[in-house]
Amino acid sequence: MSLLSVEKVSLNFGGVLALDSVSFQLNRGEILGLIGPNGAGKTTMFNCISGVLTPTAGEITFEDQSLLGLKAHERAARGIARTFQNLQLWRTMTVLENCKTPMDALGNRGIVSDALRMPWATRAERAGDERARAVLHVLDLLHHRDELAGDLPVGIQRRVELARALCMRPKLLLLDEPASGLDAGETEHLADTLQVIRDRFKVSILLVDHDMSLVMRACHYIYVLDFGEVISTGRPEDVREDPIVISAYLGEGSGAADQAPAAGNGRKRTKSQGGTLESDTLPEREPLLVVSGLRAGYGGIEVIRDVSMTVGVGEVVACIGANGAGKTTTLRAISGVVRPSAGRVMLDNVDITKKTSESIVRLGMVHVPQGRGLFPKLTVDDTFALSAYSGKAGGGLDAVYEAFPALKDRGSQLVGTLSGGQQQMVAMARALLVKPKLLLIDEMSQGLAPAVVSQLFERLSIFKQQGIAVLLVEQFVDSALAISDRVYVFEQGHVAHEAVASVLRRDQALIASAYLGTAVDVTSTGGEEPRELEPGLMDELSVKLPAEIKRALQERALQEGKDTDTLAMELLGGKAKK
Amino acid sequence: MGSISELVADRRVRMVGGLLALVVAGILPALSGSIAIRADASFAVIFALGILSVVVLTGYVGQVSLCQATFMGISAYGTAWLVNSGVNYWVAAVVGVILAFGLGVLVGIPALRLRGILLAIVTVGVALSFDVYFFQDDAFAWFNGGGGGWGVDGATLFGLQLDAINPENVLHTYWLLLAVFAVVAILLVNLHDSGSGRRFRAIRDSELAAATMGVNLTKYKLLGFGISAAVAGIGGAFFPVVLGRVSSQPFSFFYSLQFAAFAVLMGVRFVPAAAMAGVFMAFVPELLIRLSGAMHVEISYDYFSIVLGALLVLQLITAPEGVWGDSAARIHHLLHRNKRVVAEPTKVITT
Numbered sequence: 001m002s003l004l005s006v007e008k009v010s011l012n013f014g015g016v017l018a019l020d021s022v023s024f025q026l027n028r029g030e031i032l033g034l035i036g037p038n039g040a041g042k043t044t045m046f047n048c049i050s051g052v053l054t055p056t057a058g059e060i061t062f063e064d065q066s067l068l069g070l071k072a073h074e075r076a077a078r079g080i081a082r083t084f085q086n087l088q089l090w091r092t093m094t095v096l097e098n099c100k101t102p103m104d105a106l107g108n109r110g111i112v113s114d115a116l117r118m119p120w121a122t123r124a125e126r127a128g129d130e131r132a133r134a135v136l137h138v139l140d141l142l143h144h145r146d147e148l149a150g151d152l153p154v155g156i157q158r159r160v161e162l163a164r165a166l167c168m169r170p171k172l173l174l175l176d177e178p179a180s181g182l183d184a185g186e187t188e189h190l191a192d193t194l195q196v197i198r199d200r201f202k203v204s205i206l207l208v209d210h211d212m213s214l215v216m217r218a219c220h221y222i223y224v225l226d227f228g229e230v231i232s233t234g235r236p237e238d239v240r241e242d243p244i245v246i247s248a249y250l251g252e253g254s255g256a257a258d259q260a261p262a263a264g265n266g267r268k269r270t271k272s273q274g275g276t277l278e279s280d281t282l283p284e285r286e287p288l289l290v291v292s293g294l295r296a297g298y299g300g301i302e303v304i305r306d307v308s309m310t311v312g313v314g315e316v317v318a319c320i321g322a323n324g325a326g327k328t329t330t331l332r333a334i335s336g337v338v339r340p341s342a343g344r345v346m347l348d349n350v351d352i353t354k355k356t357s358e359s360i361v362r363l364g365m366v367h368v369p370q371g372r373g374l375f376p377k378l379t380v381d382d383t384f385a386l387s388a389y390s391g392k393a394g395g396g397l398d399a400v401y402e403a404f405p406a407l408k409d410r411g412s413q414l415v416g417t418l419s420g421g422q423q424q425m426v427a428m429a430r431a432l433l434v435k436p437k438l439l440l441i442d443e444m445s446q447g448l449a450p451a452v453v454s455q456l457f458e459r460l461s462i463f464k465q466q467g468i469a470v471l472l473v474e475q476f477v478d479s480a481l482a483i484s485d486r487v488y489v490f491e492q493g494h495v496a497h498e499a500v501a502s503v504l505r506r507d508q509a510l511i512a513s514a515y516l517g518t519a520v521d522v523t524s525t526g527g528e529e530p531r532e533l534e535p536g537l538m539d540e541l542s543v544k545l546p547a548e549i550k551r552a553l554q555e556r557a558l559q560e561g562k563d564t565d566t567l568a569m570e571l572l573g574g575k576a577k578k
Numbered sequence: 579m580g581s582i583s584e585l586v587a588d589r590r591v592r593m594v595g596g597l598l599a600l601v602v603a604g605i606l607p608a609l610s611g612s613i614a615i616r617a618d619a620s621f622a623v624i625f626a627l628g629i630l631s632v633v634v635l636t637g638y639v640g641q642v643s644l645c646q647a648t649f650m651g652i653s654a655y656g657t658a659w660l661v662n663s664g665v666n667y668w669v670a671a672v673v674g675v676i677l678a679f680g681l682g683v684l685v686g687i688p689a690l691r692l693r694g695i696l697l698a699i700v701t702v703g704v705a706l707s708f709d710v711y712f713f714q715d716d717a718f719a720w721f722n723g724g725g726g727g728w729g730v731d732g733a734t735l736f737g738l739q740l741d742a743i744n745p746e747n748v749l750h751t752y753w754l755l756l757a758v759f760a761v762v763a764i765l766l767v768n769l770h771d772s773g774s775g776r777r778f779r780a781i782r783d784s785e786l787a788a789a790t791m792g793v794n795l796t797k798y799k800l801l802g803f804g805i806s807a808a809v810a811g812i813g814g815a816f817f818p819v820v821l822g823r824v825s826s827q828p829f830s831f832f833y834s835l836q837f838a839a840f841a842v843l844m845g846v847r848f849v850p851a852a853a854m855a856g857v858f859m860a861f862v863p864e865l866l867i868r869l870s871g872a873m874h875v876e877i878s879y880d881y882f883s884i885v886l887g888a889l890l891v892l893q894l895i896t897a898p899e900g901v902w903g904d905s906a907a908r909i910h911h912l913l914h915r916n917k918r919v920v921a922e923p924t925k926v927i928t929t
Contacts, residue, residue: 050790076792090783092847093776101780102791104773106583111801114772115765168791 005415006051009058011044011228014092018044019055020228025554026172030547031198031205033219033236035212037248037475040225042208046176049206050082062172064187074547076102081170083161085177091150095141095160098149099132102168112250132167139163139193140202154301155186162193166201171205179211180324183305184492191217204547211492212322216240221551225246285312288438288469289334289365294343296333303329304493307343314467316460318480318501320511321490327473328370330490331440334471335367336360348437364437370446370473372427376416380426382409383415387430400429403459421452428459434509438469445476457483481505583851592767598734599853600760608749616748618860620625620820623755624650625840626856627762627813628833631806632841633852634766638775640699640782641689644835645705651713651805651829653678658824659721663844667733675808682807686800705831713826727825730818742822755816762809763849770849777803778802810837839886845900854902 002025011019020043026032034042047053049060051072060067060203067075081102089099104124114120127465139159144152149160157220158178165173167434179187188369191214198205209215215222216236222231224239226248232239289311297303304326311317319327332338334345345353352360358365375383384397399407404425410418414428426442431439441460462484463470474480481487484501485552489510497510504510557567607619631646653674660670688700715721722728732741740751769775777798780788789795818824840859845851863882870876897904 052786052790071794073792073924074796076790082790084787088784088787090780090787093779093781097776097779100773101776101788101793104776109773111769111774111805114774115769116769117772121772129774263832 002026003030003063005059005061006045006049007059007061008059009045009055009060011041011048011053012056018228020049021058022224022225022228022230024230024233026204026206027547028171028204029549030221030551031194031219032178033215033222034208035204035215035224035239036225036231040248041228042225043176045225045230045560046082046174046208048207049075050080050174051320059389076168079169079171080174081165081168081172082174082180083158083165083176085455087154087161089149089157089160089164091148093149094146095136095149095152096132096145098130098160098164099135099167100128102164103128103131126309133166135163138196139166140460158182161224162197166197166203169201170203172555173197173205175205175207175209177209178207179209179214180301184213187214187492188217190214194218211324212240220548228538244457256388285315287311287466288313288315288348289444290344291330291334292344292346294330294333294340294345296329296338296340296343298329298338302341302493304333309488309495309498311469311471312485314435314464314469315486315559316464316470316472316484318474318484318487319490320474320477320480320487321496325490326493327490328442331367331371331442331471331473335365335440337367337369343467347490361434364435365440366431366434366436367440368427368431368439368444370442372423374415374423374427374430376414378415379412380415380418381411383426383430384433397433400432403432403462421448421455423454424448424452425459428456432463436468436470439463439530440471441563443475444472445474445479452478477511478505522567596763596850597876598893599850600756601694604753604756607752613742613745613748616752617742618622619822620748620755620816621742623752623759624813624816624856624857625837625859626759627835628810628854629841629844629859630759630762630766630849630852631810631813633811633846633849634804634838635806636838637784637839637847638778638914639769639799639806641686641799641802642694642781643685643701643803643806644831644834644838645685645701645708646810647829647831647833648705648708649678649682649810650817650833651708651826652681653811654817654829655713655728655823657815658723658730658818661730661733661818662723662776664796667730667819668735671821674815675811678811678814679808682803682805683800685807686803686885689799689803691758691797693869699753701834702831705834705927709830714828717756721916722826723824723857727823728818729823732822733819734746741775742820751816751819755820758812759853760867762812762832763853766809766847774798793859839890843886843890845903848900848902848906851900851902 006022006024008021008023009019010017022041022045024032034045036042042051044123047066048055051067051074055067056136062075062078063082065078067078067080070329081382085309090101109121109124118158131483133142133145139162141156141159141163143441144156144160149157152160162175162178177192182190194205194207195218197203207215207219219236222232222234222236222239223230224242224245231248231353232242232245234242239357287310289309291310295302295305296309305328307326309317319330321327329338333343336352336355340353343353344351347360347363347365350363352363352365353362373384380387384400406422407425407429415423418426424439428439428441428444442462444456449458453476460470460472461483472480472484481504482499487497487499487501487504488495489497489499491503497504499507499510553568554564557564560567562570603619605615610616628646628650631649635641635643635646641678645815645850654669657667657670657674660665660673665673685704689697692700712718715722716724732739732743732747735742738750739747740754741747742751759856770779777788777793780791780793781795781798781802785795798883810811814829836859840855840895841852844855844858862885868880893901899907
């Protein structure tokens with residue numbers, strides 16, 4: 001009876017279960033959030049709804065009719081529009097043309113009458129033009145109408161995508177990461193815009209985003225996905241405090257969950273500390289890596305802004321923060337994989353900002369990238385030999401095998417056939433061979449079992465004893481904090497807090513807020529109980545009931561273990577006529 | 579309103595400009611009495627149609643094809659075959675164009691799955707197999723006329739004699755071709771600016787977005803291939819009357835390559851660029867050979883290929899939108915120099 005209903009949808013990607021029996025309901029007029037850590041299956045779910053992917057099992061219905069078996073353009077004709085995480089505007093067309101296209105695609109005018117400029121074609125063209133201008137006006141884009149979409153800044157392109165989708169006059173709008181690449185102010189503005197859009201264009205919205213502040217602010221109701229499964233549902237304020245959700249974001253069942261309800265105050269508390277480190281002061285260290293004012297991004301989207309940090313000689317520093325906060329990009333900008341657009345990186349008093357990656361390696365800084373960056377078709381021995389060759393000293397293999405005994409018997413095995421944990425060991429061992437002063441390690445524990453992860457962290461503490469400095473990006477926050485000296489907390493592309501690791505470990509609330517966002521406006525979500533219900537058929541109810549009321553009804557039905565229809569009938573006191 | 583730049587973009591200015599070009603193109607070959615030059619002028623228009631077919635397919639829909647000369651050939655052979663079977667020339671020509679449209683749709687089917695280099699290779703296969711077997715092999719003599727191809731005496735239109743022998747009649751053929759080209763060009767410009775054209779261009783810029791915004795990819799890709807092949811086929815249908823015979827040489831893979839290369843050189847997204855490219859393709863080799871005669875140097879047709887190759891490299895570096903595209907953009911830029919548009923800052927609410 002909902003506008004969009006997803007029933008036990010599963011999707012298999014060559015053996016990997018990307019979606020595992022996911023179910024959710026979206027009511028008419030609702031802004032529904034679909035959140036979850038990276039790889040949770042959010043965008044996959046989106047692609048299943050809009051017809052880009054076909055689920056292996058399950059059912060998706062829209063207005064009580066199955067969507068499966070319909071092609072993407074047929075689903076568009078039913079009233080489903082979407083935007084894209086990586087912008088998919090028609091770049092060589094003007095903004096106005098972009099907005100007119102979906103309308104005349106659905107109007108399906110003849111190609112012959114178009115070429116001959118028949119009167120009816122011209123009339124339809126004029127009508128489409130007016131409608132597109134009206135939508136552009138509402139989104140404050142009218143003055144860009146004659147510019148090529150590809151020439152516009154990214155923030156505006158995102159708005160044009162929104163306008164283009166609205167021009168379809170959709171009933172359901174799917175927004176895939178609309179806040180990516182926007183700063184905090186723009187994100188807040190976007191949340192308000194979404195409310196305006198819902199009211200003005202009478203659309204329901206399904207929203208996927210990493211940016212918790214947007215989801216918490218804009219959505220009426222939230223489903224949380226992790227590893228392709230729905231792990232939690234509820235109103236924004238409930239979901240934010242749900243221990244299961246917090247642990248999914250933090251990557252382990254940490255104590256963070258217990259103290260999470262205090263999350264809202266976390267930020268203020270650290271701010272009042274003014275960045276001074278009261279207790280647990282650390283010994284003064286000579287700075288090894290000094291990063292100042294670093295900015296970088298990809299293809300015009302600025303991902304990190306004004307990142308400044310230092311790593312002392314022999315110090316272990318962790319970077320934590322939500323997905324998309326800019327941690328990985330920071331590492332890449334430091335090691336020269338991504339060219340920074342501004343800022344400076346000094347290693348051992350040498351400016352390495354403009355140096356190539358390989359010369360940076362010779363200066364003693366090695367980057368172990370996310371996904372490990374190994375050569376799957378080389379044997380373990382060859383991998384080490386290659387590294388020893390490109391490094392300066394070619395330090396003995398014995399030391400490596402001593403540090404990683406598990407690799408000893410595997411010298412002639414192809415790297416691609418090793419387990420994930422062994423591969424990570426090879427990547428770290430390879431880095432050790434060039435005798436680095438500083439090791440950058442990105443998402444060391446990604447995709448690994450907890451037992452393997454704890455082994456890897458043990459290795460890291462050995463590095464630390466040997467005086468090798470480590471800059472670490474890690475999702476397993478607790479383990480990372482345990483071996484680190486200091487921590488930088490990333491939020492939306494910049495360093496939000498800097499703290500001594502042992503201090504931060506005690507302040508779980510702050511950690512939770514870094515991952516789940518603090519910008520919750522409780523008033524934006526209405527939690528009213530149904531007051532007065534018009535008698536009538538459930539069909540009519542589901543169309544006419546405000547989404548908030550219907551959602552409350554569904555929640556109560558769930559609590560009482562009844563189905564929604566029965567509950568509604570009960571509340572109506574049996575006055576409804578069949 | 580009212581600035582020169584806006585006038586340039588104005589439809590009326592485009593029409594007047596096009597009409598002027600048409601009149602000049604109509605008069606110039608008439609000034610020379612030579613059959614060779616008048617026939618070359620006709621070939622320029624036929625080549626322009628071939629290049630126009632690339633503009634539709636690659637410039638509008640963003641698909642790759644290296645068998646445009648094959649579409650032209652199927653129409654030329656079809657026309658000549660039917661004429662030799664006693665069918666009226668113009669009826670035969672229409673059938674020829676329909677044949678080309680059909681073959682275009684067929685070739686478009688792999689494009690529903692393949693794109694880029696893989697699609698290009700499929701079309702190369704089509705071009706080579708038609709060139710070597712269907713257009714030349716005696717097994718298909720009923721269609722290709724056997725060894726020497728077909729001979730065609732000429733055609734009449736409203737009492738006007740069109741053939742490849744009499745200078746007057748050659749000129750008439752040329753004028754008819756020119757008029758047909760003008761009509762096709764206008765229809766294609768209309769198409770470009772219309773809803774259907776936007777759907778084509780949407781497929782070119784992002785198939786994913788086009789599909790999810792309601793564009794039926796299957797229909798419009800096949801239509802794109804069909805229309806493109808038909809445009810090439812219109813050129814092909816005139817081949818028998820312009821040359822007086824049909825043989826396989828002008829429909830070889832090499833010509834398909836040239837069509838693609840010239841379209842890219844002059845500007846693959848622009849209809850006027852196709853006209854420019856047609857003139858270039860028909861006259862520059864001739865000019866080179868005459869020049870070499872005057873200077874007593876041995877210059878063969880191969881030099882033309884070298885020149886073309888060098889020009890393409892130069893163009894891709896300096897004018898990626900093609901000679902026409904980039905000149906138009908530069909003129910536009912010059913006219914706009916004084917009123918540079920400053921991007922307005924985005925409205926941002928910060929609290």
